[in-house]
Every structure is written in structure tokens, then in C-alpha cells.
Amino acid sequence: xxxxxxxxxxxxxxxxxxHTFILREILELRHLGFTILPASINAPxxxxxxxxxxxxxxxxxxxxxxxxGVRGALSALLTTLMTQPKGLxxxxxxxxxxxxxxxxxxxxxxxxxxxxVMIGCWMRRENLQHLHVHFATPAATVGLLAKSIFNxxxxxxxxxxxxxxxxxxxxxxEKLATADFVICISHYARSQIMKLSPVSQWDKYEICRLGVDxxxxxxxxxxxxxxxxxxxxxxxxxxxxxxxILLDALALLIAGGRKASLTFVGNGPDRDSLESQTLRLxxxxxxxxAGAVNQDRILEYYTRADAFVLPSFAEGLxxxxxxxxAMEVPCITTHITGVPELIxxxxxxxxxxxxxxxxxxxxxxxxxxxxxxxxxIAQAGRTTILADYKLSNSVDRLSGVFARRLWKxxxxxx
Numbered sequence: 431x432x433x434x435x436x437x438x439x440x441x442x443x444x445x446x447x448x449h450t451f452i453l454r455e456i457l458e459l460r461h462l463g464f465t466i467l468p469a470s471i472n473a474p475x476x477x478x479x480x481x482x483x484x485x486x487x488x489x490x491x492x493x494x495x496x497x498x499g500v501r502g503a504l505s506a507l508l509t510t511l512m513t514q515p516k517g518l519x520x521x522x523x524x525x526x527x528x529x530x531x532x533x534x535x536x537x538x539x540x541x542x543x544x545x546x547v548m549i550g551c552w553m554r555r556e557n558l559q560h561l562h563v564h565f566a567t568p569a570a571t572v573g574l575l576a577k578s579i580f581n582x583x584x585x586x587x588x589x590x591x592x593x594x595x596x597x598x599x600x601x602x603x604e605k606l607a608t609a610d611f612v613i614c615i616s617h618y619a620r621s622q623i624m625k626l627s628p629v630s631q632w633d634k635y636e637i638c639r640l641g642v643d644x645x646x647x648x649x650x651x652x653x654x655x656x657x658x659x660x661x662x663x664x665x666x667x668x669x670x671x672x673x674x675i676l677l678d679a680l681a682l683l684i685a686g687g688r689k690a691s692l693t694f695v696g697n698g699p700d701r702d703s704l705e706s707q708t709l710r711l712x713x714x715x716x717x718x719x720a721g722a723v724n725q726d727r728i729l730e731y732y733t734r735a736d737a738f739v740l741p742s743f744a745e746g747l748x749x750x751x752x753x754x755x756a757m758e759v760p761c762i763t764t765h766i767t768g769v770p771e772l773i774x775x776x777x778x779x780x781x782x783x784x785x786x787x788x789x790x791x792x793x794x795x796x797x798x799x800x801x802x803x804x805x806x807i808a809q810a811g812r813t814t815i816l817a818d819y820k821l822s823n824s825v826d827r828l829s830g831v832f833a834r835r836l837w838k839x840x841x842x843x844x
Contacts (some may be wrong), residue, residue, distance in 0.1 A: 436465040437832065438558040440549065442569040444470035444492055445485040447722050448666055448696075451640055451749045452564050453488055458825035464832065467556055469493045469549060471569060482726050493552050495545050503544050506551040514580065521546060521579035528571065528601055539575075542568060546575035550582065559583060560610075560836055566593040566602055574601075574608050583836065587613040587638075589746035591767050594622045602626055606634075611835050613638050613828065616747045616768030636831045640749055641824030644816055647756035650733045659690040659798050662735035662759070664728065664750045665742075667698035672741035672764070672784060674700070674707055679741075679790040681711040686791075688798065692739075693718045695731055732757045737797050737804070739763070743784050747772060752819050755779070755811030760804045762793045772819070778810035 437459075445453050456466050470492050478486050498506075510518045525543035529536030549572060553561065560583035563573040570586045577584035586609060593600045603626045606612060611634045614620035620635050661680070665671050673694065683690050694704065694717070701719065708717045723731065732738070738754035740763040747768040754761050755772075761779040763769055773779035780796065782789040797804045 436467065436556070436558045436560075437836075438549075438553050438556070438561045439466055439468045440561055440563045440569050440573055441468065441470050442565065442567065443472040443475055444468055445481065445488055446475040447724060449564070450725050451642075453484060454643065454821055455640075455825060455828070456488075457484070458821060459829060459832075462825065462829050464829065467491070467493070467558060469495065469552060471495045471545060471572065473497065476722075476724075480724070482724050485724070495548050498548060503548060506548040507544065509551055510547050510579065517579040517581065518547070521575050524575055524578045528604070538568075539571065542571045543575050546572045546579060549573075550576045550580040553580070553582060560585070562586065562832075565589055566600060566605055570605050571601065574605050577608060583610050585609050585611045585613065585835070587615065588619050588623055589615055590619045590622060591744045591746065595744075597626055606631060609634065611636060611831070613831065615640050616771050618768035618771065619746065636835075638828040638831060639819055639824050640747060640752070641819045641821035642749060642752045642756050642815060643821045644756050644812075647729070647732070647753045649758040649812060653734075653736070655801060656736070657689055659688070659794075660734060660736045661690060661692040661794065662695065662731055662738050662754075663692065663740060664695040664731070664738070664754075665740060665748070666696050667694065667700040667704055669700060670742060670744040671700075672743045673704055675741045675785060675787055675790060676739055677704065677707050677711060677713065677717070678787045679794065680716065681713060682787065682791040683794060684713070684716060688795065690794070690798075691716045691718070693720055693731060693735075695720045695723050695728065697722045728753070729757075732759055735759050737762060737794065739790070739794070741782070741784070741790055742766060742769075745769060751779075752815055755808075756815040756819075758808040758812050760797055760808040761811060762790065762797070772814070773811075776807075778807060778814045780807070 439456060441452055459466050473494055474489055521543055525539040529539040561573050561576055563570045563586040566586055566588045573584050576582055593602050606623055606627045614635055614637050620637055624632055663676060680692050708714055732754055738759045738761045742764050745767050751761055751763060764784040765781040766784055773781055775781040780793040782793050
């Protein structure tokens with residue numbers, strides 16, 4: 431595959447605990463013979479001594495925009511002015527247009543413009559022909575501007591749902607029109623960008639599901655029934671995850687005489703309010719806040735859980751659900767966005783309405799009271815992952831899209 435175009439991957443922050451799936455995707459693409467060089471706008475979310483071995487190695491191989499400093503920015507601007515003055519002018523005009531009449535947005539987009547110039551110069555040094563971005567958020571704005579300045583290939587993976595809720599603010603329609611192609615992680619994601627674009631663009635939108643390593647996330651050993659039913663919730667502690675609803679449901683269960691405990695794995699802005707709610711509900715002896723945990727330790731939490739619960743209000747398609755399902759942990763989550771493409775209620779998991787405390791409590795009670803059905807649901811969950819969300823199969827599909835799209839129309843060199 432030596433004649434494949436070399437691909438730059440741009441991520442807002444890499445590596446990051448919540449984006450391990452991007453690391454796995456990159457490693458799998460390299461295994462298939464692709465040359466993938468990552469760039470990150472921001473430094474990793476943890477120091478090297480808190481990273482896994484794979485993350486440490488990837489940190490060494492990643493080019494970080496903000497580490498270049500003012501000198502790096504000025505050097506990139508001067509080089510581009512001398513070598514591609516028309517492109518630089520085009521990008522500057524595009525950045526102003528994206529900002530509209532809002533001075534704050536103009537300032538942000540000019541910052542993205544400078545980052546795009548730096549990315550383009552890095553791509554030129556590395557002989558990279560195509561830029562792929564994960565998420566249609568500000569990093570994709572940098573990609574859009576880089577294409578405008580350097581005429582590189584540009585694509586991105588759209589996850590949702592944040593960019594769908596504020597499509598004008600994210601200038602999503604313009605990114606869709608500019609991109610050579612777009613990867614969608616679900617039919618739901620594809621439907622949302624189809625809504626924002628003319629039919630003539632729809633053939634650019636490819637569905638490539640995310641996936642998990644089913645050898646690493648293998649069925650856990652048979653777990654005997656314990657006196658306390660152990661619930662696990664993995665994810666950032668943010669309003670979108672609905673974790674306060676889970677605490678209310680746990681309080682209902684315990685008030686009804688059920689013996690249950692809950693572990694939150696993850697950190698985020700809602701931690702203080704969740705801890706306060708735990709105290710207010712008298713759940714201190716039943717709730718553990720484990721903090722952020724890397725992939726070397728997450729397996730032990732899945733292994734000891736009786737059920738995985740993610741009561742989200744908004745999601746793309748959570749990889750943590752796939753991980754739990756792959757390990758045959760029965761899952762409860764909400765009937766939102768692309769989640770029903772992964773879980774069918776009562777078959778390979780349980781779905782509840784978002785914000786429904788009583789419904790969530792009843793779903794947990796069902797798994798407590800029906801151990802045989804719970805076991806069948808858990809086994810069906812892994813079957814689903816093996817069929818449709820296995821990492822190697824997912825990346826095979828993605829590699830096919832890259833090969834077909836980039837061979838079909840190779841972009842100009844930077």
C-alpha cells in the first residue's frame with residue numbers, strides 16, 4: 431500500500447482519555463499499511479507518566495500546534511506569505527467571513543486561520559496530501575481553512591450531536607460543502623448532515639461505524655450473584671450524560687429496599703454537583719467516584735459490574751457502550767440519537783426515555799430480578815458488537831473509503 435496518499439489526522443486534543451477510539455483507529459490503519467501522522471491543537475490531557483504505553487509512544491509521534499509558540503506561528507505565516515500569497519489571502523478572507531460581524535467570532539476564526547497556516551506548513555514538510563479531522567467542531571474549522579489556503583484534501587468524521595444543535599454556529603453547512611467527503615458514525619449522524627445539505631452532496635457522506643477491540647474487551651468470567659447489585663457508569667461528568675438522573679434512580683431503588691451500588695468512572699464539570707447530590711440523597715455509602723481511568727485499568731471496572739448504565743440526554747454513539755457490550759455486561763441507556771442503531775430494547779440491552787427516573791429505576795430492577803434474561807441480553811450484546819462494531823471490521827471499512835476516495839481524486843501537494 432506504499433502508493434497510498436499519506437494522511438494527516440488532526441484532533442483538538444490527542445491523546446485524551448475520552449478519545450481512545452481515535453488512537454485505536456490510527457493504529458489499526460497503520461497496521462493496514464496507511465501512513466498516518468497525527469497533529470493536535472492542544473497538548474495531551476495528561477502528563478506522560480499518567481499515559482498508557484501506547485499513548486506515550488503516540489505523544490512522541492504527534493505534532494502539537496500550540497507547542498510551536500509565537501515564533502512557530504510567525505515563521506509559518508512568513509513562509510506561506512512568500513510561497514503561497516494568494517492562498518494566504520484566500521484563507522484570511524475566509525476566516526473573516528466565518529466570523530461574520532461578531533468581533534469575538536472574528537478573533538476566534540483568525541486564531542483558527544493561524545493554526546491552519548501552521549498545519550499546512552507542517553503537512554508540506556511531511557509531504558502529507560490529505561487532512562482528516564475528528565469531530566465537526568473548531569478543529570474542523572482549522573481543516574476547512576487549511577484547504578482554502580493550501581488546497582489540500584480535507585475530510586472529517588462527524589459524531590454529533592453538539593454540532594447539530596448549533597449547526598450555524600459551527601458553520602457546519604460550509605464545512606460539509608468544502609469537504610471532499612465526510613465520515614458518519616451512524617445513520618442518525620448522516621441524516622442530520624443530509625438535512626443541512628443539498629441532495630447533490632449526499633454521495634459524499636459515508637457511514638463507517640466506530641468499533642472496539644473484541645479480543646481486548648472479551649467476555650468477563652462468570653459473575654456469581656452478589657448481595658449488592660453493582661452499577662457502572664463510564665463517561666465524562668457533564669450535563670449531557672444525565673448522571674444526576676442515575677443518582678435519583680439509585681435513591682429510588684435503595685428507598686424501595688434494593689441493595690445496589692454505583693461507580694462513576696470519569697471526571698468533568700458536573701463532579702461537584704454530583705457529589706453534592708450524593709450527600710443530599712444519603713447515598714455516600716453506595717456511590718464511588720473513581721475519577722478518570724485509562725484503558726489499562728478500565729477492564730477491571732467492567733469486570734466487576736452487574737450492569738452498565740448511561741442515562742444520556744445527548745450522544746453520538748458511545749464507544750463505552752460497545753466496550754461494555756463486548757464484555758457481556760448488560761447495558762441500560764436512553765432512546766436517543768443513534769443509540770437505537772446499537773441497542774434494541776429487551777434484545778441486546780435496555781432503553782429508557784431520557785430524564786425518566788422511574789423508568790430507569792424499573793430497568794435496573796428488571797436486570798436485578800431477571801438474572802437469566804439479563805445474561806441473555808448480555809450475550810446478545812456481544813453478538814451485536816462482533817457483527818457490526820468490531821474494530822478491525824470498522825477500520826477495514828474506513829480504509830476502503832480512504833483508498834477509494836483518495837485514489838479517485840488525489841489532491842494537489844501542499
